[in-house]
Amino acid sequence: MSPSRKTWIWIVVSGLGVCLVALIVVAGAGVYFVASHVRQESASSGDALRTFEQARARFSDQKPLVEVDVSDQVKVLRRLQDIPTSTTKPQTMAILAWNPDEGRVVNITLPFWLLRMGRRKIDLFNGDRNFDLDRLSLDVAELERIGPALVLDMRARDGQRVLVWTQ
8 A cells, every 4th residue: 555545544534533523522512401401300290280380480470472272272462572672681491391191390491592593393292292382483582672571371181281481
């Protein structure tokens, strides 16, 4: 083998090694991000109710921005354009979900920089009935403008519950 051919082989192998290390770093960062922003725990109905009451207490006198009725239709209760601009900008969107069939409460906090990257589906429940944030058709820039707010308080007939707010 000529010396120039050996050099090219080392360059290709080194390049593949660097790509492999970069892939491992990106995967590790993804796992860390999810682990630090998604919390899931088993809970009884009573524990889940207390968790939701505590989260909802900070918005006790506030109606949510949108509502999902029993036929799964989204209804806007308060138009974002009608709400005055807040001096406090929210940093995260919090999602609290209860699935009585699996007996678990899921708590997700999404930073606004991630929400600004584009609409992504968030699948909170397995099976045929999924909660999809994209259905709410909310403008992230408007949510930032109005400051911390209760976005959604949904209670389904089958006992599932979802609470969404910005903080």
